[in-house]
Amino acid sequence: METAEQSATGPVFSVKGLWKVFGPKAEKVPGNKEYQGLSASELRARTGCTAAVRDVSFDVHKGEVFVVMGLSGSGKSTLVRCLTRLIEPTSGSLVMDGEDVRAMDGNRLRELRRHRAAMVFQHFGLLPHRSVLDNIAYGLEIQGVGKLERRARAAQMVEKVGLDGLGERRPRQLSGGQQQRVGLARALAVDPEVLLFDEPFSALDPLIRRDMQEEVIRLHREEGRTMVFITHDLSEALRLGDRIALMRDGEIVQLGTPEEIVAHPADDYVRDFVRDVPREQVISVRRAMRPAVGGEAASGPVLAPGALVSEAIETVVREGGPARVMDGDELLGVVGVEQLLAVVAGLDEEAPAPDGPSRAGSPRARTGGGRE
Numbered sequence: 341m342e343t344a345e346q347s348a349t350g351p352v353f354s355v356k357g358l359w360k361v362f363g364p365k366a367e368k369v370p371g372n373k374e375y376q377g378l379s380a381s382e383l384r385a386r387t388g389c390t391a392a393v394r395d396v397s398f399d400v401h402k403g404e405v406f407v408v409m410g411l412s413g414s415g416k417s418t419l420v421r422c423l424t425r426l427i428e429p430t431s432g433s434l435v436m437d438g439e440d441v442r443a444m445d446g447n448r449l450r451e452l453r454r455h456r457a458a459m460v461f462q463h464f465g466l467l468p469h470r471s472v473l474d475n476i477a478y479g480l481e482i483q484g485v486g487k488l489e490r491r492a493r494a495a496q497m498v499e500k501v502g503l504d505g506l507g508e509r510r511p512r513q514l515s516g517g518q519q520q521r522v523g524l525a526r527a528l529a530v531d532p533e534v535l536l537f538d539e540p541f542s543a544l545d546p547l548i549r550r551d552m553q554e555e556v557i558r559l560h561r562e563e564g565r566t567m568v569f570i571t572h573d574l575s576e577a578l579r580l581g582d583r584i585a586l587m588r589d590g591e592i593v594q595l596g597t598p599e600e601i602v603a604h605p606a607d608d609y610v611r612d613f614v615r616d617v618p619r620e621q622v623i624s625v626r627r628a629m630r631p632a633v634g635g636e637a638a639s640g641p642v643l644a645p646g647a648l649v650s651e652a653i654e655t656v657v658r659e660g661g662p663a664r665v666m667d668g669d670e671l672l673g674v675v676g677v678e679q680l681l682a683v684v685a686g687l688d689e690e691a692p693a694p695d696g697p698s699r700a701g702s703p704r705a706r707t708g709g710g711r712e
């Protein structure tokens with residue numbers, strides 16, 4: 341199809357100015373100047389409406405894991421359900437592979453949900469009286485795929501998610517982690533272009549959760565499938581996300597790579613979220629280095645710009661001196677003990693733009709963190 345060809349390198353989802361308002365006369369809220377500056381509770385008091393998604397814009401690129409994070413009630417589930425119109429947006433534009441999702445008729449929409457985007461839910465949503473195999477084949481059954489083919493495809497998926505030998509069991513005969521593997525396999529079975537996860541692992545205990553995260557990372561590495569992943573768990577977001585959108589009260593307050601968000605939180609809400617992150621395990625030497633002076637350019641160990649500060653610490657301690665940050669043959673800078681420790685201590689946040697308040701020479705302690 342021509343549109344698919346044209347958009348081969350374009351975003352999977354392109355969302356602009358999207359709103360979802362619940363409540364009476366919801367359609368009057370988006371774009372209304374009177375309500376613009378109001379907080380969620382003020383808006384509720386004035387209008388009786390909840391703006392669950394509030395003027396949100398972003399693209400999801402092909403092949404990325406796009407994480408949506410935020411506190412409970414910040415609008416994550418509503419936003420992701422809007423993508424396939426499981427929840428009908430109130431206003432804004434929503435495009436998938438170049439096609440206007442808001443203009444789709446019922447048939448086209450069904451097609452989208454059955455073939456192009458599959459959802460994995462927190463509570464698995466398995467059919468209790470069906471075997472694992474039949475649960476996994478369910479999406480294919482809805483698509484009208486013949487019995488033999490769907491059994492064969494389901495059997496492949498059983499293997500792919502590590503449930504070998506359990507295909508004939510019923511869901512209640514499985515552990516929570518195993519049930520979620522069935523949920524994952526069912527979504528994968530329809531071979532969707534994009535997988536949407538709504539806090540799929542939050543009901544699992546930490547070790548199994550870790551296992552499932554590894555599973556998602558492995559699948560992503562092997563298949564490069566586009567994923568939108570909701571979580572309110574920061575370490576999960578950092579582990580899985582290529583980019584993270586942080587939501588508060590229906591708005592995206594920051595969108596960036598894990599490193600960007602940890603290195604430069606946009607405001608105190610985000611700063612609070614990332615306060616306990618081991619910064620040296622997220623921030624790379626590219627952000628920590630300083631210019632080389634004297635003979636430093638000529639000798640010393642070499643690190644790639646993407647090397648993590650934690651690796652650099654090891655190198656610098658072992659070699660007993662600063663390391664050179666090199667991109668191929670080009671020297672970008674050096675990192676020594678001082679720069680690396682500044683990252684660990686959280687004293688490395690870049691100074692704000694020139695017209696902002698100056699804090700040159702006196703690095704500020706992060707709010708409530710870092711220095712005692």
Ligand SMILES: Nc1ncnc2c1ncn2[C@@H]1O[C@H](COP(=O)(O)OP(=O)(O)OP(=O)(O)O)[C@@H](O)[C@H]1O
Pocket residue numbers: 362363390391392410411412413414415416417418419572
């Ligand atoms: N059907 C509805 N009618 C009215 N308000 C709703 C409805 N669905 C959600 N909301 C409200 O919209 C806001 C966002 O809800 P949403 O479920 O998207 O949050 P969330 O970030 O997914 O939270 P959680 O982490 O608890 O799942 C909340 O204030 C919620 O009460």
Ligand SMILES: [Mg+2]
Pocket residue numbers: 416417418
């Ligand atoms: Mg939710």
